[in-house]
Amino acid sequence: MNAVCENELALEWAATVNSKEAFEAFVNRHMKQAYFVALGLVGNHEDALELSQEAFARAYQYRGTLNTQGKFFPWFYQILRNLCFSHLRKRQHRQTESLDGNPENPIEVQAREGFDPRVLAEQNETTSRLWRAIGQLDEKHREVIILRHFQNLSYDQIAQLLFCNKGTITSRLYYARQRLKEILDDEKGGPCV
Amino acid sequence: MTCRDYKDLMMAYLDDEVDDRQRKAFEGHVAACRGCSEELAQFQRLKTLTDRAVLAEPEDRIWQQYWGNVYNRIERGLGWMIFSIAAILLAVYGGFKAIEQIVEDPHVGLFLKVVLLALIAGVAILFVSVLRERLFFWKRERYKDVRR
Numbered sequence: 001m002n003a004v005c006e007n008e009l010a011l012e013w014a015a016t017v018n019s020k021e022a023f024e025a026f027v028n029r030h031m032k033q034a035y036f037v038a039l040g041l042v043g044n045h046e047d048a049l050e051l052s053q054e055a056f057a058r059a060y061q062y063r064g065t066l067n068t069q070g071k072f073f074p075w076f077y078q079i080l081r082n083l084c085f086s087h088l089r090k091r092q093h094r095q096t097e098s099l100d101g102n103p104e105n106p107i108e109v110q111a112r113e114g115f116d117p118r119v120l121a122e123q124n125e126t127t128s129r130l131w132r133a134i135g136q137l138d139e140k141h142r143e144v145i146i147l148r149h150f151q152n153l154s155y156d157q158i159a160q161l162l163f164c165n166k167g168t169i170t171s172r173l174y175y176a177r178q179r180l181k182e183i184l185d186d187e188k189g190g191p192c193v
Numbered sequence: 194m195t196c197r198d199y200k201d202l203m204m205a206y207l208d209d210e211v212d213d214r215q216r217k218a219f220e221g222h223v224a225a226c227r228g229c230s231e232e233l234a235q236f237q238r239l240k241t242l243t244d245r246a247v248l249a250e251p252e253d254r255i256w257q258q259y260w261g262n263v264y265n266r267i268e269r270g271l272g273w274m275i276f277s278i279a280a281i282l283l284a285v286y287g288g289f290k291a292i293e294q295i296v297e298d299p300h301v302g303l304f305l306k307v308v309l310l311a312l313i314a315g316v317a318i319l320f321v322s323v324l325r326e327r328l329f330f331w332k333r334e335r336y337k338d339v340r341r
Contacts, residue, residue, distance in 0.1 A: 121248065154210065
């Protein structure tokens with residue numbers, strides 16, 4: 001079963017986090033999936049590591065607000081994605097400020113500087129271009145691409161994580177791929193996929 | 194069904210999320226529709242490209258230090274919370290003592306004492322007003338229990 005949707009009941013989780021050892025075991029079990037989701041959303045190793053660790057610290061801090069009838073990972077995922085998106089907005093804001101008077105598009109700059117191809121297992125021109133193109137997608141489109149392609153989640157699992165229906169996921173994926181295709185074509189100066 | 198309807202099916206077909214009936218219907222449409230067939234081919238090439246990109250596993254040392262870093266964050270968060278509460282209490286106590294001293298000091302003029310008390314009264318009214326407003330909106334917030 002895919003680690004992201006290892007849907008242990010929140011009730012079980014709530015029972016385990018009351019001791020340091022149990023929470024440590026819990027973090028060790030989920031750290032990789034949290035890191036890779038964050039990496040997909042923010043694009044580079046340092047930020048992904050920092051944000052995924054912060055998400056665990058916040059999950060511990062807010063463990064009392066978790067609905068014990070629900071599933072744990074969708075709740076944790078909300079904390080993680082909100083942290084990642086808020087980090088991206090700050091990063092974009094900083095870049096917009098530093099680019100004041102420069103005609104470059106801040107989203108493209110963010111993709112170039114924030115989405116580091118060194119996080120890819122096999123780096124070549126094609127995969128690097130794709131990774132930077134993913135960085136230029138808007139948040140909700142990038143999110144479905146990451147969950148589908150890099151986490152290998154099914155539509156049902158993605159819908160569960162994002163609290164929406166399968167139809168929304170299908171249409172979001174359509175527009176995300178369409179946009180990705182456009183970005184890659186624009187870079188090449190003609191159709192490349 | 195129109196091409197628009199089949200476009201919705203296209204993603205599910207690409208990701209193998211269709212049942213046999215949907216697969217047959219979609220393949221039948223694609224065989225007859227050049228536009229959808231070309232679009233599907235483009236998406237298939239994109240999917241092949243995306244499948245080639247795999248995220249690298251970081252060094253083992255990262256995972257060995259991971260819990261320690263999370264624990265430090267939790268501990269630091271707790272430290273900051275205790276520090277903030279203590280700092281606020283100390284500031285309130287210090288302020289109260291300073292005001293008490295000024296008010297009781299016979300060398301300080303009546304005018305200064307009145308202005309100081311008026312200042313405190315103003316701050317207290319502002320604080321209560323903001324607090325009441327927050328409580329009012331929080332109670333009437335229709336979406337406060339909605340999970341985002």
